[in-house]
Amino acid sequence: MIANNVTHNKQNYMPKTVVAITGGIATGKSYISNIFRDLGHEVLSADSIAKDIVAMGTQGHKQLKESFADYFNGDILDRAALKEKISIDASAKKTLDSITHPLIFSKLKKLIDTSNNDIVIIEVPLLFEAGFDSLCNYTICAFCTRGVQLKRLVRRDNIAIELANNLIDLQMNLAQKSKMCNFVIDTTLPKEKIIAEVENIIKIINNLVTKQSQNA
Numbered sequence: 685m686i687a688n689n690v691t692h693n694k695q696n697y698m699p700k701t702v703v704a705i706t707g708g709i710a711t712g713k714s715y716i717s718n719i720f721r722d723l724g725h726e727v728l729s730a731d732s733i734a735k736d737i738v739a740m741g742t743q744g745h746k747q748l749k750e751s752f753a754d755y756f757n758g759d760i761l762d763r764a765a766l767k768e769k770i771s772i773d774a775s776a777k778k779t780l781d782s783i784t785h786p787l788i789f790s791k792l793k794k795l796i797d798t799s800n801n802d803i804v805i806i807e808v809p810l811l812f813e814a815g816f817d818s819l820c821n822y823t824i825c826a827f828c829t830r831g832v833q834l835k836r837l838v839r840r841d842n843i844a845i846e847l848a849n850n851l852i853d854l855q856m857n858l859a860q861k862s863k864m865c866n867f868v869i870d871t872t873l874p875k876e877k878i879i880a881e882v883e884n885i886i887k888i889i890n891n892l893v894t895k896q897s898q899n900a
Contacts, residue, residue: 701803701893702796702819706811707826708858709851710837712871716826717807719882726801730788730808730816733795737787747783752776771850785814793819803889812864813856822889825865827858828872 705720705727707713717727738744740759749756755766770777796804796819808816811823828836830852837848855861862868867885869878 700796700799700801701821701889703803703805703822703824703889704811704817704820705805705807705824705826706809706861706865707871708833708855708861709809710833710840711828711858712826712869713807713809715871716824716869716878716882717805719879720805723879723882723886725803725805725886726799727805727807728792728795728799730792730806730810733788733791734784737784737791744783744787748780751779751783767851768847771847771854777854781814785810789814789816789819792816803893810855812861822867822892823865824867824869824885825858825862826871827862827868828870830858832872833858 705713705716714729717729720727736742738748738761745759745761748761749759752761752766752769755762755769766780770780792806792808796806806816806820808814811817811820817823833852834845834848837843837851838845841848869881869885871878873881
């Protein structure tokens with residue numbers, strides 16, 4: 685585990701402590717999220733919310749259909765085709781982001797606000813790119829080499845390596861993102877070591893939260 689300048693983000697307006705897990709596509713974000721869940725922590729997933737806000741009958745679904753009609757079969761969105769489209773068309777990606785990001789942000793903030801937990805974990809791939817870092821106090825980057833990332837993505841999504849490279853390039857450089865995060869976890873480590881690192885991060889954050897409350 686690498687710890688970078690770990691301090692409480694006072695700019696976060698949330699009345700509770702929010703810890704964000706981020707990284708690149710197929711770098712192990714969900715793997716780390718599941719470890720947090722196994723340790724008893726609530727984890728809110730931006731990717732899950734993204735699916736909910738464009739479900740049939742929602743405003744997001746209506747907006748997507750209006751902007752990407754060619755990628756719908758009736759009311760069913762061809763997600764794979766749209767993913768390939770935005771991997772090579774910056775304008776299409778910008779349009780998609782303009783529809784989905786505000787809706788995801790609003791839903792995620794509401795879920796954080798209504799959570800009964802003092803510490804909430806959120807998983808957000810485009811944490812810095814989309815400005816979602818304003819929701820959190822601490823950040824964790826799921827890190828691996830690009831070679832590992834490519835192999836995972838090609839295997840997981842059963843896609844060509846060219847498309848996998850394009851999808852990776854749509855996101856912030858992972859080395860740059862890792863430097864912006866408070867903690868960095870190498871997801872190629874054995875599971876027991878990753879669990880130990882997550883437990884250590886929780887301990888560090890709990891200590892910082894205690895100090896913050898004492899100084900308030």
